[in-house]
Amino acid sequence: MNLLSSLTNRIFFASALLVVVSIAVAVYRLNVSVTAQAQRELLDGLHEAASLVQEHKGAQFNDFIRLGRLVADLPRLKAAVSEDDPPTVQPIAADYEKQINADLFVVTSKTGRVLARAGRITPPVIDLDRMLAAHPATDNATWFWPYDDGVLQIAAIPMAIDPVPGRLGTLIVGFSLDRAAAERFKSLTQSDIVLVMGNRIVASTLDADRTALLTDVGSLRGEFDRRLGDDDYVGLVEPLGANVADRDAPVALVLRSRTEHLRFLRDFYRDIVVTGLAAIVVATILGYGIARTVTRPLRAVAATMREMAATGDLKTTPPGPGRWDDEDARTVASAFQNLTAALDRFQREAAQRERLSSLGRLSTVVAHEVRNPLMIIKSAVRNLRKHPSPEVVEVAGSIDEEVTRLNRVVTDVLDFARPIRYQIEAADLVAICRDAAQAAQATPESVPVTVEAGAAMTAPIVTDAERVRSVLVNLLTNAQAAVRAAGSTNGIPPIRLRVARSGADRWVIDVIDRGQGIAPADLSHVFEPFFTTSRSGSGLGLALARNVVEGLGGAIAIESRQNAGTTVRITLPEAATRAETHA
Numbered sequence: 309m310n311l312l313s314s315l316t317n318r319i320f321f322a323s324a325l326l327v328v329v330s331i332a333v334a335v336y337r338l339n340v341s342v343t344a345q346a347q348r349e350l351l352d353g354l355h356e357a358a359s360l361v362q363e364h365k366g367a368q369f370n371d372f373i374r375l376g377r378l379v380a381d382l383p384r385l386k387a388a389v390s391e392d393d394p395p396t397v398q399p400i401a402a403d404y405e406k407q408i409n410a411d412l413f414v415v416t417s418k419t420g421r422v423l424a425r426a427g428r429i430t431p432p433v434i435d436l437d438r439m440l441a442a443h444p445a446t447d448n449a450t451w452f453w454p455y456d457d458g459v460l461q462i463a464a465i466p467m468a469i470d471p472v473p474g475r476l477g478t479l480i481v482g483f484s485l486d487r488a489a490a491e492r493f494k495s496l497t498q499s500d501i502v503l504v505m506g507n508r509i510v511a512s513t514l515d516a517d518r519t520a521l522l523t524d525v526g527s528l529r530g531e532f533d534r535r536l537g538d539d540d541y542v543g544l545v546e547p548l549g550a551n552v553a554d555r556d557a558p559v560a561l562v563l564r565s566r567t568e569h570l571r572f573l574r575d576f577y578r579d580i581v582v583t584g585l586a587a588i589v590v591a592t593i594l595g596y597g598i599a600r601t602v603t604r605p606l607r608a609v610a611a612t613m614r615e616m617a618a619t620g621d622l623k624t625t626p627p628g629p630g631r632w633d634d635e636d637a638r639t640v641a642s643a644f645q646n647l648t649a650a651l652d653r654f655q656r657e658a659a660q661r662e663r664l665s666s667l668g669r670l671s672t673v674v675a676h677e678v679r680n681p682l683m684i685i686k687s688a689v690r691n692l693r694k695h696p697s698p699e700v701v702e703v704a705g706s707i708d709e710e711v712t713r714l715n716r717v718v719t720d721v722l723d724f725a726r727p728i729r730y731q732i733e734a735a736d737l738v739a740i741c742r743d744a745a746q747a748a749q750a751t752p753e754s755v756p757v758t759v760e761a762g763a764a765m766t767a768p769i770v771t772d773a774e775r776v777r778s779v780l781v782n783l784l785t786n787a788q789a790a791v792r793a794a795g796s797t798n799g800i801p802p803i804r805l806r807v808a809r810s811g812a813d814r815w816v817i818d819v820i821d822r823g824q825g826i827a828p829a830d831l832s833h834v835f836e837p838f839f840t841t842s843r844s845g846s847g848l849g850l851a852l853a854r855n856v857v858e859g860l861g862g863a864i865a866i867e868s869r870q871n872a873g874t875t876v877r878i879t880l881p882e883a884a885t886r887a888e889t890h891a
Contacts (some may be wrong), residue, residue, distance in 0.1 A: 323595030324588075331584045331591075338580065343573060350542060350569050351531070357497035358546040358562045364496055365485070365548055365560075372483050373450075373463045375408040380465045380479040389415060389423060389467060397423040397520040412460055412482035417474050420444065429460060429484060440480075452549070452557055454505045457488025459558045461548075485548065485558060489510040493560065499542075502561035503548075504528075510558070528561065539567040572619075605641045616648070678714070686711050728859055730772040732884055737767035737815055741805050744780035748788065755788040760806040767807055767815055770883040771860050779853045780805070783819045783876050786849065790823025790874060810879060816880040826868040834866060860884040 379385060385404065388397045397415050401424035405413035412434070413426040420440065430436070434455045439462075443451050449464040462482035466475045490501040490511045502519065503511040507526035512519040518536040534541045541563045549557025689711065692704035738761040745757040761767070784803065791802045803821045810816040826834065833839045837851045857864045861881045868874035 321595075323598060324592045327591035328588055328597065331587055333438070335580050335584055339577065341429040342576065343570075346570055346573065350564060352568060354499065354531075354542060354544050354562060354564050357499040357564070358544045358560070359503065360497050361546050361560050362548070363494050364493065365489075366478055369461055369463075372408070372410070372481065376410070376465050376479060376481040379404045379408060379481075380467045385415070385479075386467055386469055386476060389417065390418050390469065390668050392421075392423070398426075400424070401428045402856055405604060408481070411484040412462065412480065414480040416440070416478045416480065418477055420478075423477065427482075429455065429482070434460070452505070453482070454510060454558075458484045458489070458510050459503065459505050460484055481686070485511065487513075497562065499562040500565075502563065504561060505558040506556075514563070522561070525561065529557075533566075534563075537625065539565045542566050547714055593604065603671070609641050609644050609686045612644075624773045682711055682715055686715075728775070728855060730775060730859060730884070732770060732772055734768065734770050735773035735776075736768045737771075737817070737880070738807055739772050741780060741807055744777045744784060745805055747777070747781050748784035751824055755791045755802050757784055757788075757803045757805055760802045760804055765807075767809075768882070769815060769880065771880060772856075772884070774883060775856045775860070775881070779856050780817070780819070782849045787821035787823060787874070787876075788818055790825070791821055792823075794822065794824040794871070813882045815880050815882065817880070819876040820873065820880075821875075822873045825872055825874055826866070827870060831866065835864075 382404070385397075385400055391397070401413055401415050405426035411427050411429045413424075414436065415424040416422055422436065422440075425431075425436065431599045434453065439453050443449065443453075443462075443464075451462055453460045453462055460482040461484075462480060465479045466479065467477045467479055468474070469476050485503050490503055490513050493499075493501040494513045500513045501511075502509055502514065502522060502525070504525045509519060509522065509525060512522075514522075514536070521536045522534065528543070528545050530545060532543050532545070534543060543561050543563040546560045546562055547557060548560055686708065689704045689708045693699060693701055693708070696702070704858060738759075741761065742759050745759050748754060748757055784805070787803045800822055802823075803819070806818040806820065808818075810818050830839075835850050835854050837848060854864050857878055857880070861884050863879045866874065867877070867879050
C-alpha cells in the first residue's frame with residue numbers, strides 16, 4: 309500500500325496542490341491587476357482634477373463677469389460716470405466692489421481716464437497705468453496680468469446709456485489666481501496645484517523645497533513625471549486661458565504623488581504573502597478534513613453492506629450523516645438506504661401479494677360455499693313472507709335484506725378474486741354516463757345527479773361500456789351516501805357527473821359531490837381491498853373500480869376535503885387495447 313492508494317490521501321494531496329497553485333496564480337494576477345488599476349486610477353484622477361480646475365475657474369470667472377455686467381448696467385454708477393468726476397465715482401465704486409468682492413475694480417471714462425479704483429489689488433501692488441496702456445479698454449476684452457503674488461484675470465465691460473450712442477465709460481474688474489486660489493483648487497481636486505505664468509511660478513500648494521525643484525515649468529506640456537524630494541509625482545498641464553493655444557495665458561500644474569498613491573501596494577504585497585501562507589496552511593488542514601467528509605460516509609455504507617451480506621437483514625441502516633459530510637457522499641448513503649428500504653418494502657409487498665392471492669383463492673371457495681346456503685335461506689324467507697303473522701313477515705323482510713346484502717358482498721369478493729373479462733366495443737361515453745346517472749337515481753329518495761356534457765355532445769369511445777357504467781354507478785352511490793350524510797348543499801347541485809376531452813386521445817370523467825368528504829388519514833387507503841368506513845360496505849367497491857379502469861388502460865384518482873366534498877377523476881383512452889386483467 310503506497311501513500312496515494314487511499315482515497316482520503318489522494319483527495320487531500322490534490323486539494324492541497326490545487327490550493328497552492330491557485331493561490332500562487334491568484335497572487336500574481338492580483339498583483340499585476342492591482343498595480344495596473346492603481347496606475348490607471350492615478351492618471352484618471354489626475355485628468356479629472358485638471359478638468360475640475362478648469363471648470364471651477366471658468367465658472368468662477370463667468371459668474372464674476374456676469375456680476376460685473378450687472379454692476380456696469382446700474383443707473384447709479386452710470387450717472388456718476390457721466391459726471392466725469394473721480395470724487396463722485398470713487399465712493400460708489402468702492403461700495404459696488406464690496407458687493408461683488410472683486411480683487412480689482414476700476415472705472416474709466418470714455419477717454420480712458422481712471423475715475424475710481426477699488427479692491428485689494430491696487431497700486432503699488434499693480435502698475436495700473438502700464439496695464440491700461442498695454443491693454444486699452446475695448447468692448448468685452450479679457451486678459452491676464454501678473455503681479456508679485458499671483459495673476460489677475462481681468463475683464464473690461466463697457467458702460468453706455470441708451471439711446472445715447474457711444475460708450476459712456478468702462479468697468480474693469482478682475483479676480484486673482486494666487487496662493488488662496490491654488491488652495492481652493494487643491495481642496496476641490498485633492499491634488500497639489502502650481503500656477504505658472506510664462507516661466508515663473510506665481511503660486512504653489514507644494515512646500516518651498518519641492519516648489520524649488522520644479523524647473524523648466526514654461527516648457528512642460530501634457531503629462532509629465534518629476535522626482536520632488538522623496539516622492540515621485542505625476543503631473544498634468546492644464547491651460548487656464550479661454551484659448552488653449554494662448555501661450556501668454558497662465559497654466560495650472562496639477563500634481564499627485566505617485567509614491568503616496570501607491571504606498572498601499574507595499575502593505576498590500578506583505579498582506580498577500582502572509583495571507584497566502586496562512587491560506588495554504590488552512591487549506592491543507594481543510595483538505596484533509598474534506599477528504600474525511602467524503603470517505604467517512606462511504607466507509608459506513610461499505611460496512612453496512614458487509615453486515616447485510618453476512619446477516620441478510622435489509623433493515624440494517626448505515627450510521628446517520630454527520631453535519632459536515634460531503635453532500636454527494638451523503639447522497640450515495642441516502643440512495644443506498646432508500647434502495648435497501650425499497651428492497652425490504654418489495655419483499656413485504658411480495659409477501660402481502662402472496663397472502664392476498666391465497667386469500668383470494670380462499671375467498672372464492674368460501675364465497676361459493678356461502679352462496680348456496682344463502683339461496684336456501686332466501687327461498688325459505690320467501691315462504692315466510694306468506695305467513696299470516698305480521699311480525700313473522702317483518703322479520704322475514706329483515707332477513708331478506710341481510711341475505712341480499714351478504715349476496716352482494718359475496719359477488720364483490722368473487723369479482724375481486726377472479727380475472728375480469730372485458731367486452732371491448734364502440735360506445736358513447738356520454739350515453740354511458742347518463743345511463744349510470746339514471747340507474748343511481750332509480751328510487752325517489754335518491755340524491756339527484758347532474759350530467760354535464762352538453763345537449764348535443766357525444767363522446768365516441770372503444771371500451772367495455774357495461775364495466776364503465778357499473779364503476780360510475782358505484783361511485784355515484786358512494787357520492788349520494790356522502791351527500792346524505794352532509795345534509796344541505798345550499799342550493800348547489802349536490803352531485804355532478806362531468807365528461808370532457810383530455811388531449812387528443814383521452815376522455816376525463818369527473819364525479820363531483822358536495823358531501824362530507826374523506827378524512828385525510830383515510831384518503832391514502834380508499835383503494836385498498838376490504839377498507840371501508842361504512843358499516844354496510846364491503847370495502848371492495850373502489851378496489852374493483854380501480855381494477856376495471858386500469859384494465860381498460862385508464863387511471864382513477866380521488867381528491868377530497870372534509871366538509872367540502874370529493875372529486876373522483878377517471879381518465880380513459882379513446883380506444884382501449886387491453887382485454888383482460890387480474891384482480
